[in-house]
Amino acid sequence: MSISEESSATRGAGEGGSEGILLSLRGISKTFGPVRALAEVDLDVPAGSVTALVGDNGAGKSSLIKTIAGLWRPDAGEIRWEGREVHLHGPKDAEALGITTIYQDLALCENLDIVQNMFLGHELTRRGVLDEPPMEIRARETLRDLNVVTVRSIRQPVASLSGGQRQSVAVAKAVMSNAKLVIMDEPTAALGVAQTTMVLELIKKLASHGVAVIVISHNLNDVFEVADRIAVLYLGRLVVEGPASQFDRQRAVEYMTTGAVGRAA
Amino acid sequence: MEASDQSGGTQGELTDAPDAVIGIAAEAELSEAALSALPAEVFAQSLSEYFRAWGRRLRNGESGALPIIGGLIGVVIFFQLEQSQFLTSVNLVNLFVQASIYVMFGAAELGALLLSEIDLSVGYVGAVAAFIIAELNQPPVSLPWWIGVIAGVGFTCLWGALQGTLITRIGLPSFVVTLGGLLAMQGLMLELATVDKTASGGVITLNGASPVYKLAGSQMSATLSWIVLVATLAGIAAYSLARARRRRRQGLAAPPLGVTLLTLVLTAIGGTVLVVICNSNTPAGVPWVVPFVVIVLGVFGFVLSSTKLGRYIYAIGANPEAARRAGVNVSLVRTIGFAICGLLAGMAGMVYESRLGSMSTDIDGGTIVLYAVAAAVIGGASLFGGRGRPLHALLGGLVIAVVVNGLGLMGVSTAITDMITAAVLIAAVTLDALVRRRAAPGLR
Numbered sequence: 001m002s003i004s005e006e007s008s009a010t011r012g013a014g015e016g017g018s019e020g021i022l023l024s025l026r027g028i029s030k031t032f033g034p035v036r037a038l039a040e041v042d043l044d045v046p047a048g049s050v051t052a053l054v055g056d057n058g059a060g061k062s063s064l065i066k067t068i069a070g071l072w073r074p075d076a077g078e079i080r081w082e083g084r085e086v087h088l089h090g091p092k093d094a095e096a097l098g099i100t101t102i103y104q105d106l107a108l109c110e111n112l113d114i115v116q117n118m119f120l121g122h123e124l125t126r127r128g129v130l131d132e133p134p135m136e137i138r139a140r141e142t143l144r145d146l147n148v149v150t151v152r153s154i155r156q157p158v159a160s161l162s163g164g165q166r167q168s169v170a171v172a173k174a175v176m177s178n179a180k181l182v183i184m185d186e187p188t189a190a191l192g193v194a195q196t197t198m199v200l201e202l203i204k205k206l207a208s209h210g211v212a213v214i215v216i217s218h219n220l221n222d223v224f225e226v227a228d229r230i231a232v233l234y235l236g237r238l239v240v241e242g243p244a245s246q247f248d249r250q251r252a253v254e255y256m257t258t259g260a261v262g263r264a265a
Numbered sequence: 266m267e268a269s270d271q272s273g274g275t276q277g278e279l280t281d282a283p284d285a286v287i288g289i290a291a292e293a294e295l296s297e298a299a300l301s302a303l304p305a306e307v308f309a310q311s312l313s314e315y316f317r318a319w320g321r322r323l324r325n326g327e328s329g330a331l332p333i334i335g336g337l338i339g340v341v342i343f344f345q346l347e348q349s350q351f352l353t354s355v356n357l358v359n360l361f362v363q364a365s366i367y368v369m370f371g372a373a374e375l376g377a378l379l380l381s382e383i384d385l386s387v388g389y390v391g392a393v394a395a396f397i398i399a400e401l402n403q404p405p406v407s408l409p410w411w412i413g414v415i416a417g418v419g420f421t422c423l424w425g426a427l428q429g430t431l432i433t434r435i436g437l438p439s440f441v442v443t444l445g446g447l448l449a450m451q452g453l454m455l456e457l458a459t460v461d462k463t464a465s466g467g468v469i470t471l472n473g474a475s476p477v478y479k480l481a482g483s484q485m486s487a488t489l490s491w492i493v494l495v496a497t498l499a500g501i502a503a504y505s506l507a508r509a510r511r512r513r514r515q516g517l518a519a520p521p522l523g524v525t526l527l528t529l530v531l532t533a534i535g536g537t538v539l540v541v542i543c544n545s546n547t548p549a550g551v552p553w554v555v556p557f558v559v560i561v562l563g564v565f566g567f568v569l570s571s572t573k574l575g576r577y578i579y580a581i582g583a584n585p586e587a588a589r590r591a592g593v594n595v596s597l598v599r600t601i602g603f604a605i606c607g608l609l610a611g612m613a614g615m616v617y618e619s620r621l622g623s624m625s626t627d628i629d630g631g632t633i634v635l636y637a638v639a640a641a642v643i644g645g646a647s648l649f650g651g652r653g654r655p656l657h658a659l660l661g662g663l664v665i666a667v668v669v670n671g672l673g674l675m676g677v678s679t680a681i682t683d684m685i686t687a688a689v690l691i692a693a694v695t696l697d698a699l700v701r702r703r704a705a706p707g708l709r
Binding site (some may be wrong): 079091092095105107109110112114117120121122123125128129130132133136155189224241 | 345357455512516518525571572573576579580582586587591592593651652
């Protein structure tokens with residue numbers, strides 16, 4: 001059985017040892033008083049692929065991404081980035097490594113246009129004055145790279161964009177900051193069918209550029225559509241992790257709801 | 266707006282050709298609402314396209330400055346019908362000077378409004394600056410005028426920064442802090458008037474030779490007025506044409522030449538009307554305060570549109586969390602916003618005393634704050650942050666000046682004037698709220 005269970009030591013073997021593994025977590029634990037949010041989580045995230053993090057509410061998905069994003073420090077465990085152990089003391093540390101988190105609220109300013117949002121906090125200036133043309137050119141190239149062509153003009157305010165387009169802008173912003181790992185929290189939660197398709201294509205495109213993507217989703221259709229690997233969390237434990245091809249809907253649901261697959265093992 | 270995507274490529278097309286364009290949104294497929302949310306200059310390639318886009322925005326309630334200009338013209342016609350001396354050069358020049366006070370206070374308030382905050386102290390902050398300037402320039406101190414100006418405006422800028430620090434570092438609501446600031450500055454103003462023995466009855470008269478007095482009390486010569494107008498227009502034309510050329514050279518969309526020229530022609534007409542009115546007054550010439558206000562608003566506008574600081578002010582006004590995550594020092598930018606409030610309020614106080622030729626403790630700083638907020642909001646700035654330009658303070662300030670001036674000519678009592686101004690303010694805020702609801706359905 002190639003899906004490695006929690007106790008297995010062969011996790012990530014399919015990726016050829018540490019080759020191509022961008023981020024690996026070993027024994028990550030976090031408790032809040034009596035509540036164990038994360039218990040001994042081991043996870044490898046390879047570059048250039050999409051890892052879906054699934055689990056029921058309260059399974060620890062958010063706790064895990066907050067740990068990776070540097071928002072809080074784990075009580076125990078080790079975070080390795082490109083093979084080296086790192087300590088994340090805050091979101092800035094994670095950002096410096098190339099970890100970008102796109103939360104559900106997307107963190108876009110509606111009154112600013114696409115270019116302004118993509119460069120927010122990293123504006124280019126010439127003699128102290130904002131230098132718009134190079135920003136616009138780079139924003140346009142990035143969006144084109146990602147096949148985002150539905151927007152009418154990159155000078156339109158984000159307020160005029162659809163949910164899917166906003167998601168695209170948030171992703172493009174991450175790409176432009178040279179992110180190596182993009183964590184997306186429920187990227188399709190609020191989207192219609194066409195827009196969901198658009199965002200899923202975008203995620204695949206992102207991975208094909210060599211970026212590691214972690215997607216948190218409740219929607220198994222989306223997960224199977226986009227994920228190369230699937231990791232299931234249950235009550236703070238990572239119960240199973242492996243290539244998406246080795247899961248089917250029923251197994252995934254069983255892992256999510258009971259933390260194990262009774263008959264299949 | 267969702268329709269724009271869903272009308273584009275279907276899922277089937279995507280799986281067939283994953284690299285193909287995802288959901289092409291041709292113009293015809295974009296919904297009216299989505300299109301109307303775009304500024305016309307964003308995509309119009311020609312003058313006619315520009316007008317079409319503009320018309321579409323109008324129909325969808327995204328009217329920009331048009332209703333305010335329309336309203337202004339309506340009010341002017343009304344007052345002219347009621348009082349034939351309204352549209353005389355004497356009254357209009359007086360009105361411009363009167364408006365410059367509201368415009369300056371409105372611009373000051375904009376510093377807070379853009380951040381989704383409010384500054385209730387601007388009125389008395391301006392009054393304190395005016396007293397500092399007057400007392401340092403007049404006997405017995407008699408320092409050079411510019412020292413007084415730097416001291417007065419510098420003090421109010423620091424005061425604004427202090428209020429901003431309390432608001433951002435301790436996390437107090439700006440409403441409360443600046444309400445305290447209103448009282449504190451009123452007290453300081455009274456104290457300043459008491460300390461100065463020459464301020465009999467709380468009034469300090471400005472020396473007629475002082476540049477501070479001349480700002481609103483004197484004017485350029487008629488010839489100089491024309492020269493300044495032509496130079497200003499040439500500067501604006503050179504800047505906007507050079508900018509458009511640079512953008513085109515780099516393969517970027519630029520407003521069509523026709524639009525640039527049209528804007529320039531309209532600006533030129535406005536400027537010419539202004540100079541003609543002022544030059545036909547006796548004494549002829551544009552009051553110095555007019556170019557002063559234009560320069561201050563121009564610099565403020567440049568800072569807002571073309572510097573990181575301005576960009577961050579808009580970003581924080583709309584979504585402080587997004588700005589924080591983008592690495593913006595939110596506390597610092599907000600503090601600077603309040604410092605700008607104080608700085609411009611100080612300058613506004615200087616314009617105020619210049620118009621009166623003296624400074625008195627009778628100044629009603631509370632009403633001035635209301636006029637300041639009203640000027641910004643009537644002009645089109647949003648009370649909810651993130652939207653507004655100095656141009657809006659200019660338009661709103663003009664509206665208030667026209668109403669106050671016109672009602673004054675009609676001999677209407679202060680009580681009625683206050684109530685009518687209040688009605689105009691409420692109408693403007695209502696419009697603001699309605700436009701927001703229409704522009705962003707289902708958002709917050």
